[in-house]
Amino acid sequence: MLDLNQDPDVVRTTLAIRSMPRAEAAAPILRVITDLSLDNGSNSRGVDACIARTLDGDSLAQGLEQWRPFSLAPTRRIAAMFGSGPIAGMIERLARRLEAAMIRLDQGSFDKAEAHRLAGLCGTLGFGQAHAAWLDLSLGEEAACEEVRRTTRLTLAAIARGL
Numbered sequence: 001m002l003d004l005n006q007d008p009d010v011v012r013t014t015l016a017i018r019s020m021p022r023a024e025a026a027a028p029i030l031r032v033i034t035d036l037s038l039d040n041g042s043n044s045r046g047v048d049a050c051i052a053r054t055l056d057g058d059s060l061a062q063g064l065e066q067w068r069p070f071s072l073a074p075t076r077r078i079a080a081m082f083g084s085g086p087i088a089g090m091i092e093r094l095a096r097r098l099e100a101a102m103i104r105l106d107q108g109s110f111d112k113a114e115a116h117r118l119a120g121l122c123g124t125l126g127f128g129q130a131h132a133a134w135l136d137l138s139l140g141e142e143a144a145c146e147e148v149r150r151t152t153r154l155t156l157a158a159i160a161r162g163l
Helices: 010-018 022-026 057-065 073-082 084-106 112-124 128-138 142-161
Strands: 030-033 049-052
Touching (some): 022 142, 073 084, 084 112, 084 142, 128 142
Parallel strands (some): 030 049
């Protein structure tokens, strides 16, 4: 988590983070701001979410809790059943598709059919929360965009950590 309020060039900072080695590049970038109404398109600048800075530490902890890393236990069970080679290839292709979909989503567009395919792939490979979010988006629930961003970023971070 970075406090990007002090950095005059948020885009440069987020691009630098995303150009790091795979695991670091996949980590969520959270912006802590004093007033959420001042957020002016963080997602378009590579920031995954804004969290309000409060004096209450419990509220901040709650905001951060939803960004806790996903467990790879379901995916590892699937790999144990079918072999890690085939599953690793599927996971790598899923990561590429998720990254491309995130770019399109940040540009304000998405394809419902691709969202449905991503939901299926995420579910098949053990990423249940991302499955549910992409499925909601594929069914026209545009309010699901923030949940799609959150679960996709956490899925990409989990994939980067490896089986």
